[in-house]
Amino acid sequence: MKFINKEFLLSLFLVATSITFAQKKEKVDGVIAVVGDYIVLDSDIDLEYIQLKAQGVDTKDITRCELFGKQLExxxxxxxxIQDSIVVTDAEVNSYMNEQLDAMIEQVGSLDKVIKFYKKKSEEDFRSYFFDIIKMNKLTSQMQKKIVDEVTITPEEVRNFFKGIPADEIPTFGAEMEVAQIVVKPVITEEEKKRVIDKLNEIRQDVLTGSSFFSKAVLFSEDPGSSSNGGFYKMNRKTAFVKEFKDVAFSLAEGEISAPFETEFGYHIIMVEKIKGQEVELRHILISPKVSSQAIKDAKAKIEAIRTKIVNKEITFADAAKSSSDEKETRNNGGVLLNPRTMEPRFELTKMDPTLYAQVSELKDGEVSLPILEEERGGGKFYKIVTVNDRFEEHQADFSKDYIKIKELALRDKQIKQIAKWTEEKIKETYIKINDEYKDCEFTNNWLKK
Incomplete structure (x- = not known):
């Protein structure tokens, strides 16, 4: 077990259960509960303990009743x-399975080691075992998301939530800072762009004349998240893809292949396989234009010149960002970064991305960093300079200054209450049977329907 670390287990297979559908189960030995179409096995709780220990959790104070309650939930x-017609397709499960299996193999070195770690006889046995687990986890997460997505909160509710917090329980927010950056990207030549577009057009034509899009994606796509699975994605209009990608995806008919188009990641072609209501199942191929070493040198020289002007007070950092930054998301805001977790221009130091923290932690107010070479999500390199606009010391929550954070707390509280209400209602209308040996458990929810 030494060849897979705790973080790896947690990020790849946060699996709490071993599941099978009740109607498919021939043997009922060890069944301790039935919830609708699902059963809970005594061994499921044992697996919960194994997973928690693998994550480094101290389990000595965690009871079997507590884990059993989570299984029931x-x-x-x-x-x-399933009752609400939430669909998780086999293709979606297999796609996720392939991603996780590829990552495991990369981590430990071979498929055999992965299979051995999970005590399975073969790859087929491994896939069969985890298929139902993954499918159930996806159904669970989508159902939870459906419940909380329907919850909204008004400013008045936020105010009442804050007023209702006892004075000695008002939260304290940690030290924060506001950070800004200017980005300069190397210029990609028109010849290189043409080379990529021509290659994608060549692939497109091959597919139109009978070649496999799946095979072409495996061979040529530079998207690490989908290339091994033939470029497959399933998405709807709320899926977190860039706008250009979604615009093309939802403009195509089934079986149609797009012309090459550009996003921040490079150039793509898309083939739509199926359209199911508001969802699209597609395959795509991504190829990113390559940057020359001279272009990287030119980008560094440009950002050094920008930095010199700022340091010499010929221009402010904010004005330089507006006029010269290649990062469209921040340049019109003077280069100010938004915290991706809160979408506000403050980063709590203890929760800050370690790389960004290392770049700004030693900067004094108004100081500009030396040029930093970084790699963006699509694999391209760029230079940036950063500065700290403002610092905020640790403080007790203030309604006007910390409204966004307080709103998050209030919304989370309302979501928890909505989930509790939903659970109470669904327990009443769902067939649930608990084995006698667990009927003495003190559950948070009314599983015994007393």
Missing amino acids: DKLYAHQA
């Missing part, structure tokens, strides 16, 4: 997801 979510 998960099964209720999954059961209700």
